[in-house]
Amino acid sequence: MNFANQVLQWFLNSAHWQGDGGIPHRTFEHLAMSGAAVLAAGLIALPVGIAIGHFGRGGILAINISNIGRAVPSFAVLVIAVELFGIGALPAFIALVALAIPPMVTNSYIGMREVDADVREAARGMGMRQLAVLWQVELPIALPLIMAGIRTSAVNVVATATLAALVAWGGLGRFIVDGFGLQDYPMMFAGAIMVAILSLIVEFSMAGVQRLATPAGLRPSTSIRKEEPIGTALDAAVAA
């Protein structure tokens, strides 16, 4: 009958579940592209943020890269990547990597800086070498914040991968953009629902991973994360 029914019919149409343009393949594309971008960004950003935090130099850069990253519209980054690398998967991938880097740098830096100086000294006093302090003391304590950065980036990347349909790449954004072009609103709406659900699944599963990554001794009994302000030193952990 009405719009809701049209959307339902769209989902029930078996043609929309088959082939390269079908829902399963588009979902796979979306997740594969997002996963690859987060992985590549992590390989670049985490060593940088951890090193800056460990050696305590360049902190201003590590903090501000997130603020600057927030001021640059992701849509603009995507279009600039197209101008530089043409259309398709490559510019989408590069834009997503560029967007995923700042929160990871900032959070891994903050995570390392938050490690209590007394704890670090105690580790050294116990005779641990620099590398052991890093691996066995600093990193485990910093891990929850590092994971928070990865989570922020992952959710951003899944969201922005939707926009990549505008630059002739696939993913679930395809349904939204093609729905626009064809004025096929049920398809557009169905695409929006799928993208929203995928983002929420990624957000919740990353939140779960973040909890698991927290060493047992550091787990708060109540949800302290909720109480942390956005916009202070920890803002990138929750808001970027």
Added chain:
Amino acid sequence: MLATGVVGAVDPWIRWSWISGHLDVITAALLQHIQLTLIAVLVGLVIAVPLGLVAWRSRVFRGPIFSLTGILYTIPSLALFSALVPFTGFTVLTAEIGLVSYTLLILIRNIVVGLNSVPDEVREAARGMGYRPLAELMRVDLPLAIPAIVAGVRIATVTTIGLVTVTALIGEGGLGSLIYDGLLRDFKTPLVVGTVLSVALALVADLSLAAAERIFTPWSRARATA
């Protein structure tokens, strides 16, 4: 049309003649960008302040308020805008519903954090001096929460300025319409102009809000220099 004029030649990143010939278009885009952002943040504040107070006072409502605004915050902007189009069309209303939705989590969370950070002794002292609950809220709690609240407004504003560009796809967009134009015509100048002005607008807005905070919280300045 302009793109066809430069086919064959290499399209430079900046074509100054285009800029000088389109100052009116650029100004209009910038003004629309500012307008869309201002409306979104102001409406966001009008909704967030009461919800923030409720979330601060009531443990029962806090969870649902944070969950709901958190879900809105997580939904990608393009998905939210396009999900609204069948109902509200290609209008400013569609853009603003989406933009306001994204400000709520940031604003509410910072309002609650700011109010929670008021020391209990201060609150007790206020009560001891005979403040009634409303007077205490207006003259003690809220002023002391200003730094956290302003931090939230700053992030919400900068985030909104970035998101406004996406509304170009539903026929609004401000500076985003220049970026979209650059994409559609494969012409770099409007893309560069839109991006540079958008980033500049975000930085100017952020610094102005920071300056405003310093003016309105003279006590924290005194403490910082002490």
